[in-house]
Amino acid sequence: MKGQGFIRRLRFALLGLRRTIGAERSFRTHLVAAAVVLAVLLAARPAPLWWAILGLAVGLVLMAELFNTALETLIDHLHPEQHPEIGAAKDIAAAAVLVASGAAVVAGLAFAADWLSR
Numbered sequence: 001m002k003g004q005g006f007i008r009r010l011r012f013a014l015l016g017l018r019r020t021i022g023a024e025r026s027f028r029t030h031l032v033a034a035a036v037v038l039a040v041l042l043a044a045r046p047a048p049l050w051w052a053i054l055g056l057a058v059g060l061v062l063m064a065e066l067f068n069t070a071l072e073t074l075i076d077h078l079h080p081e082q083h084p085e086i087g088a089a090k091d092i093a094a095a096a097v098l099v100a101s102g103a104a105v106v107a108g109l110a111f112a113a114d115w116l117s118r
């Protein structure tokens, strides 16, 4: 399946996105948060740098969620039984989402502080 054309690879990626949206409530929650950030940016019309910072922050969270889901899917398929190391791997993947979310909150607070100080 190597060397697929761009359109086919894009389709695979969109299938992964659709599957994650359907299966993961936390991903849907983060998508709603991303929509709220977009609405705030459209309303506030800040400098382009804020679009870049908040866009990267939102992208980081969604990317972490997608990797978390990919890892969970793979682990559950390869090793459906309980094992402490499997639990640790899932906890670490969840920690990646937590770290990305924390960074996004910091970026959001920095934006709010900058906006309110105008």
Ligand SMILES: Nc1ncnc2c1ncn2[C@@H]1O[C@H](COP(=O)(O)OP(=O)(O)OP(=O)(O)O)[C@@H](O)[C@H]1O
Residues within 6 Å of the ligand: 024, 026, 072, 079, 080, 081, 082, 083, 084, 085, 086, 087, 088, 090, 091, 094
């Ligand atoms: N096979 C397993 N062996 C040991 N511990 C596990 C196993 N599966 C899950 N756990 C533990 O239970 C926690 C929750 O697992 P689960 O698969 O429900 O992940 P989740 O974070 O709730 O996933 P989701 O993002 O789907 O809500 C894991 O973080 C891990 O600590």
